[in-house]
Amino acid sequence: MNEIIFASNNDHKLQELRQMLPGRIRLIGMKEAGIQADIAETGTTLTENAIIKARFVSRYGFSMVLSDDTGLEIPALGGAPGVHSARYAGIEANAEKNIEKVLTELSGKAQREARFVTVLCFIKDQEINLFKGEVQGVIASRPEGTNGFGYDPIFIPQGFNKTFAQMTSEEKNRISHRKEALKKLINYIKHLTL
Numbered sequence: 078m079n080e081i082i083f084a085s086n087n088d089h090k091l092q093e094l095r096q097m098l099p100g101r102i103r104l105i106g107m108k109e110a111g112i113q114a115d116i117a118e119t120g121t122t123l124t125e126n127a128i129i130k131a132r133f134v135s136r137y138g139f140s141m142v143l144s145d146d147t148g149l150e151i152p153a154l155g156g157a158p159g160v161h162s163a164r165y166a167g168i169e170a171n172a173e174k175n176i177e178k179v180l181t182e183l184s185g186k187a188q189r190e191a192r193f194v195t196v197l198c199f200i201k202d203q204e205i206n207l208f209k210g211e212v213q214g215v216i217a218s219r220p221e222g223t224n225g226f227g228y229d230p231i232f233i234p235q236g237f238n239k240t241f242a243q244m245t246s247e248e249k250n251r252i253s254h255r256k257e258a259l260k261k262l263i264n265y266i267k268h269l270t271l
């Protein structure tokens with residue numbers, strides 16, 4: 078069995094990645110792998126944080142580890158929340174508070190372009206490989222939809238008139254930042270003898 082340990086406690090990301098990965102690859106959550114930890118994301122970029130998370134788990138001796146660091150970048154806010162997306166509204170932040178802060182910061186601004194960026198870090202036998210995916214869009218005037226997670230209720234991807242949270246998981250997974258990064262990883266894995 079081709080097992081990859083996912084260096085995250087985020088079940089939403091795990092679900093999305095599982096839906097998109099080919100059946101021959103089994104993605105195992107950290108808890109399922111017996112690791113109880115909240116990995117401190119001390120990096121200053123998505124890439125640094127993705128590496129920190131994957132390295133942390135690979136130290137437990139697993140041969141294949143994957144991590145995902147994602148940020149919402151809004152040019153009108155100087156690229157914020159960016160690498161600080163998870164804690165944008167403070168230490169006690171949750172999705173609702175983060176969304177509220179983005180909408181407050183953007184109020185009255187005409188420019189509402191945004192992009193989601195995902196960096197996947199895949200470590201196999203100590204070797205680090207990075208894969209990046211992006212999706213462009215705009216920030217909605219108010220939250221819409223109940224699917225997905227995080228900032229999905231306020232992100233309208235380019236070419237659509239609904240938010241990620243108003244899409245089915247299949248629709249989001251066809252076009253998302255995570256899918257773009259994962260496509261590159263899957264292409265890379267194809268060339269490996271697992």
Ligand code: IMP
Pocket residue numbers: 087118145146147148149162163164172175225226227228229241255
């Ligand atoms: P991290 O990658 O776990 O640090 O997550 C950064 C922040 O972005 C968290 O608040 C997540 O909820 C949010 N986030 C990550 N991926 C997505 C996504 O696909 N849609 C919406 N929000 C996301």
